[in-house]
Amino acid sequence: MYEQRLPILAPVTCQAAPYTVGSAYVTGSYTEGNVGLVQQVSLDVNGYAYAPVPVLPGGTFRYYGKDKIQHVGDYVLLRFYTHKHAVCGEQIVDVRGARKA
Incomplete structure (x- = not known):
């Protein structure tokens, strides 16, 4: 019988900074169990x-x-991908309104 061992992918932990409507970028960080994943x-x-x-x-x-993100009620999801375009992590983004001066 032919047996093939598949690599075990360690989980990816994602952390998105809260996004304020009108800001340029959604930012954050991630940690990965398999470096370069x-x-x-x-x-x-x-x-x-x-x-x-x-x-x-x-x-x-x-x-x-x-x-892309126009309103506080927008549902925003980040997806992280491997080099083979497989999803390896997801994170919902907290969308906040602009501060009033």
């Missing part, structure tokens, strides 16, 4: 999936969201 991050806003972009060095990311 996370390659890209994408943004979903109210069910619309935007294209993935590369993550930054050092376990951080940023995604331009100013033209």
Whole structure:
């Protein structure tokens, strides 16, 4: 009988900073059990999936969201991908209103 061992992927922990409507970027960090596992991050806003972009060095990311996230009630989800485009983590983003001066 042929047996193939598949690699076990350690979990990815994602942390998104609260996003304020009108800010340029959704930012945050992630930790990964398998170094180099996370390659890209994408943004979903109210069910619309935007294209993935590369993550930054050092376990951080940023995604331009100013033209995508318009309201405090928007449902925003980050998805993290491996080099084979498999989802390896997700994180809901806390969307906040702009501060009043």
